[in-house]
Amino acid sequence: MSLVVKNITKCFSDFAALNDVSFQAEPGEFLALLGPSGSGKTTLLRLLAGLDQPDTGSVEFDGADYLKLSARDRRIGMVFQSYALFRHMTVAQNIAFGLNVRPAKERPSKAEIAATVQRLLKLIQLEDLGKRYPSQLSGGQRQRVALARALAISPRMLLLDEPFGALDALVRKDLRRWLRKIHDETGVTTIFVTHDQEEALDLADRVVVLKDGQIEQIGKPLELYRHPQSAFVFEFLGTSNEVPATVSDGVASFDGFTAPAVSPKALSGAQTVRFRPFDAQLSPTGPGFEAKVLSLLPAGSSLRLELQTPDGKVFETQHAHESEASDLKLGDTVFVRPSKVYVF
Amino acid sequence: MTTDATRDAGAPPFVTEGYKPPKATHKARVLPGFRLSLGITITYLSLIVLIPLAALLARPWEHGLDGVWQAISDPRVVASLRLTFGTAFAAAVVNLFAGLVVAWVLTRYEFPGKSLLDALVDLPFALPTAVAGVSLCSMYAANGWIGSLFAPLGIKIAYTPLGIFVALIFVGLPFIVRSVQPVLAEFDAEVEEAAQTLGASPMQTAIRVILPSLLPALLTGFSLAFARAVGEYGSVIFIAGNMPFVSEITPLLIVIKLEEFDYAGAAAVAVAMLALSFLSLLVINGIQLLLSKRGRA
Ligand SMILES: Nc1ncnc2c1ncn2[C@@H]1O[C@H](COP(=O)(O)OP(=O)(O)OP(=O)(O)O)[C@@H](O)[C@H]1O
Numbered sequence: 001m002s003l004v005v006k007n008i009t010k011c012f013s014d015f016a017a018l019n020d021v022s023f024q025a026e027p028g029e030f031l032a033l034l035g036p037s038g039s040g041k042t043t044l045l046r047l048l049a050g051l052d053q054p055d056t057g058s059v060e061f062d063g064a065d066y067l068k069l070s071a072r073d074r075r076i077g078m079v080f081q082s083y084a085l086f087r088h089m090t091v092a093q094n095i096a097f098g099l100n101v102r103p104a105k106e107r108p109s110k111a112e113i114a115a116t117v118q119r120l121l122k123l124i125q126l127e128d129l130g131k132r133y134p135s136q137l138s139g140g141q142r143q144r145v146a147l148a149r150a151l152a153i154s155p156r157m158l159l160l161d162e163p164f165g166a167l168d169a170l171v172r173k174d175l176r177r178w179l180r181k182i183h184d185e186t187g188v189t190t191i192f193v194t195h196d197q198e199e200a201l202d203l204a205d206r207v208v209v210l211k212d213g214q215i216e217q218i219g220k221p222l223e224l225y226r227h228p229q230s231a232f233v234f235e236f237l238g239t240s241n242e243v244p245a246t247v248s249d250g251v252a253s254f255d256g257f258t259a260p261a262v263s264p265k266a267l268s269g270a271q272t273v274r275f276r277p278f279d280a281q282l283s284p285t286g287p288g289f290e291a292k293v294l295s296l297l298p299a300g301s302s303l304r305l306e307l308q309t310p311d312g313k314v315f316e317t318q319h320a321h322e323s324e325a326s327d328l329k330l331g332d333t334v335f336v337r338p339s340k341v342y343v344f
Numbered sequence: 345m346t347t348d349a350t351r352d353a354g355a356p357p358f359v360t361e362g363y364k365p366p367k368a369t370h371k372a373r374v375l376p377g378f379r380l381s382l383g384i385t386i387t388y389l390s391l392i393v394l395i396p397l398a399a400l401l402a403r404p405w406e407h408g409l410d411g412v413w414q415a416i417s418d419p420r421v422v423a424s425l426r427l428t429f430g431t432a433f434a435a436a437v438v439n440l441f442a443g444l445v446v447a448w449v450l451t452r453y454e455f456p457g458k459s460l461l462d463a464l465v466d467l468p469f470a471l472p473t474a475v476a477g478v479s480l481c482s483m484y485a486a487n488g489w490i491g492s493l494f495a496p497l498g499i500k501i502a503y504t505p506l507g508i509f510v511a512l513i514f515v516g517l518p519f520i521v522r523s524v525q526p527v528l529a530e531f532d533a534e535v536e537e538a539a540q541t542l543g544a545s546p547m548q549t550a551i552r553v554i555l556p557s558l559l560p561a562l563l564t565g566f567s568l569a570f571a572r573a574v575g576e577y578g579s580v581i582f583i584a585g586n587m588p589f590v591s592e593i594t595p596l597l598i599v600i601k602l603e604e605f606d607y608a609g610a611a612a613v614a615v616a617m618l619a620l621s622f623l624s625l626l627v628i629n630g631i632q633l634l635l636s637k638r639g640r641a
């Protein structure tokens with residue numbers, strides 16, 4: 001186990017930004033820290049980097065007590081959301097910084113440093129831009145320089161705070177593939193913060209879901225998606241529709257029809273159940289919830305519908321292009337029937 | 345999509361190799377009435393700066409080039425110019441370091457009495473120069489509070505060039521502090537933290553990361569303090585002793601020449617001062633331009 005975080009609590013005056021947070025990371029693991037704004041992601045990352053101290057709890061890395069080490073001695077590469085590049089240094093000088101500030105005894109020779117810089121410039125695909133200043137780079141290029149600068153110190157662990165937050169959707173998608181590739185090549189334990197569930201599920205070996213300073217669930221992306229432990233996780237990972245139902249023995253009963261109910265706990269009685277857009281079937285006659293077609297939009301390989309029930313509730317459903325949904329028009333009346341629901 | 349297919353799988357996308365940030369070809373006009381405001385600017389600058397300077401430049405030539413050269417090359421004038429610019433430069437250099445420390449303490453630390461200290465910095469600025477001159481003189485005289493500490497060591501401060509130097513340090517301090525303070529206060533804490541996580545000691549962070557970003561502000565403060573010190577009169581003449589060839593500053597020499605009704609001579613010396621000041625500012629601005637070319641904005 002390379003990183004072991006136990007019972008971390010951090011308060012700002014009397015507001016608990018982190019409350020009893022514990023998790024572990026295997027050597028070489030790629031971990032995502034997922035949570036809405038203000039859930040404590042940055043706070044946690046800063047504690048790991050040694051930029052802040054927790055009120056209680058422990059942080060161990062390879063058996064060593066990291067809370068006793070200063071940020072300087074932890075050798076943890078951190079990539080800030082704002083990049084935090086040194087503006088008066090060229091790209092190459094930025095990358096070399098961590099090596100240049102080492103004590104004379106540990107510092108590599110000038111030639112070795114230059115070679116490392118070249119290797120990293122190649123890795124981030126900016127070989128020709130070593131002499132540029134950060135102000136002469138695009139956002140995505142700055143992001144990569146910040147990453148190279150952190151990698152230059154051969155970090156024991158890499159922390160990235162919303163690394164693609166400021167970039168547009170297309171660049172994000174490609175950069176995150178590339179980040180994964182770099183991780184797989186260097187094999188350094190990596191924790192990255194995001195509030196984008198798609199990014200977390202797409203990229204990470206495991207995802208830690210944070211809410212209000214507490215861990216809601218930890219798991220592999222598929223596990224998290226298939227077996228969410230709470231309504232929060234279910235809703236955070238994708239679109240969710242809510243309906244009331246009566247639950248017993250893993251079956252949810254509605255007005256005239258039933259659906260299998262998945263639940264982390266053995267719940268029964270009147271409950272609010274949730275279903276995903278693609279766990280819904282449409283039929284012209286029922287049984288199901290009567291609804292009018294509010295909008296009909298292509299969403300990539302499928303068709304997305306918004307349906308409004310007579311009492312004003314709106315469902316979002318998703319169907320194959322070639323299905324019973326493809327013939328519908330705006331204003332048509334259909335019956336929605338969930339094929340699988342979740343209960344928390 | 346074809347470009348995607350030809351790219352190496354790991355290539356970070358959407359970055360053209362020759363990328364250059366776009367340069368503004370047209371500056372958007374924020375204020376309306378460009379012609380009117382430019383007209384006002386030029387008229388105002390002409391009345392306040394240009395015309396008096398032109399008059400000064402026209403003044404010294406009644407005895408011809410020779411007369412001007414004689415007035416300027418007079419050993420007493422040369423000695424005073426050397427003293428004036430030399431002490432002004434030395435005082436600005438001292439303030440560069442002292443002012444940086446003061447600005448650092450005032451922005452980086454919280455302590456009781458901080459706002460009082462902060463207000464104190466402006467005092468040399470606000471005090472009438474003659475008042476400053478008289479009080480400095482009494483402090484640094486051989487029987488004054490501070491002067492009496494140095495007198496046993498054989499060091500005389502008041503009535504020597506050293507006294508001028510002290511007075512110029514006094515008047516120059518606020519310029520450096522007030523130039524550096526806002527820049528230091530706005531320095532991005534994350535940049536500093538980045539340096540820490542990369543293994544830099546606090547000293548290395550200060551010298552390699554923070555100081556370079558303060559350089560433009562330090563230079564600005566330096567040129568302001570230097571310019572002020574060159575022209576300083578009130579606070580200096582009391583403490584200087586005003587001995588020709590030793591502790592006589594150029595502005596005083598000009599006054600003396602005026603009192604002797606040597607208007608042409610006074611103007612000649614004034615022009616020499618003007619030229620030297622202009623040259624100094626030119627050099628400092630040149631350095632600043634070089635710095636800004638290095639990608640700071
Ligand atoms: N220095 C501080 N002083 C007081 N409160 C703070 C401080 N830093 C963070 N907080 C509070 O702690 C909580 C968690 O903040 P944090 O920055 O960790 O959120 P986050 O999950 O990173 O959010 P985002 O996605 O918006 O970046 C927030 O409610 C914030 O207001």
Ligand SMILES: [Mg+2]
Nearest residue numbers: 041042043161
């Ligand atoms: Mg954050």
